Amino acid sequence: MRVRISTIALTLVILYTAGCKKAYDYIEKNPTGTCDACKxxxxVTYSGSFKTARDxxxxxxxxxxxxxxxTDNVPNYDYYFRYDNKNRIAERIAVYHGSLGGAIxxxxxxxxxDKIVDTLYTYSGxxxxxxPPVNNYIGKTYEELKLDAQGRIIEATFVPGFGNPNQTVSYKYDFxxxxxxDPKSLYDNKINAYRTNNMWQLTLRDYSANNPIDIPGIDQQTYPQIVSYNTYGLPTKYRTNRYAPNSLYTFGFIYDSLEVKYDCDLSKINY
Structure with a gap:
């Protein structure tokens, strides 16, 4: 029985390792590809004495x-997403948790x-x-998102309207x-958590294959420290210094530490 259990365990390790390698190879060769093995x-965020779980x-x-x-910790936001008939994200709506649905x-x-137009409505609908409330022009702005041949956002032009100048930000990728x-970072050799779903890539404008980490020796922590990974090489816990002047976060949450839980299944690798 002991030999059989050991054999099963070894087989699982080999399968997981192969699955991770295949998923990473695919992501490395496909700039907008996703790791379908895990979702x-x-x-779970921890900020001071507050703990908030988001499903x-x-x-x-x-x-x-x-x-x-x-939980109803203030301010907690809930997000809702809709898709078009090509499974592309069509709408992203943020509301206060526990509210009647008024959109923030x-x-x-x-x-x-070769582009996406993002129309943003603020405190409307x-x-x-x-x-969306298409006739509301007071809280309405635009962004034009230019795409490269791989479908990644490489330029975002914000159009504020009311005679204000446009603002353009460029996004460039290395080999x-x-x-x-900016600030500069290094990268680990694991799969970026945003690659689990193209919604993260588009809305957070980051199609990186790997996870950013701080350059050793810098005075202030900028990028979250990744404390642990799962078997697939995806981050499961981040820690950050939210009092550092240049501190950045993942997934748009502000936190002292962040836990990410996944549902992983080798049979769901789809490529």
Whole structure:
């Protein structure tokens, strides 16, 4: 029995290792590819004495449809997502947790050959509505997102309107398919958690293959420290110094530490 258990364990290790290697090789060669073996099911943030768990829900096609907090800590936001008939994200709506659905932010995405137009409505509309409040021009701004041949965002032009000048930000990638950042960073050799779903890549504008880490010897921590990874090489815990002047975060949450929980299944690797 002991020999049989050891054999099964060894087989699982080989399968997991092979799965990780295949997933990483695919991501390395496909700049917008995703690691279908794992999907994020929950975030748990710790900020001071506050702990907040957020559940991530999916539809049958694997699209993220909501990120909902379990507690009423202020300010907690819930996010809801809608998709077009090509499974591209069409709308992202943020509301206060526990509210009646009044939208804080409402992104509406339209797709063209080499760009995406993101129309942002601020404090307008209700996520129960079938469409954004298109006639509200007061809290309405635009961004044009230019895409490269691989479908990555390489330039974002913000159009504030009301006679204000446009603002443009460029995104460049190195030969390892990692974003060139400011402040500068190094990268680990693991799969970037954003690669588990293309929603993260688009909304967070980061298609990096790996995870950014601080350059050794810098005075202030900028990028979150990755404390642990799962078997697939995906980060499961981050720690940061939110009092550092240049501190950055993952997934748009502000935290002292962040736990990421996954549902992983080798049979779901799809490429």
């Amino acid at each position: 994020i099911t929950q975030f 991530v829900s999916y539809d049958k096609k694997g699209n993220i449809i909501s990120i909902v907090a379990q 932010l409402w992104d509406s995405y339209r797709y063209f050959k 209700n996520y129960h509505d079938p469409a 390892n398919a990692n974003l060139l950042r």
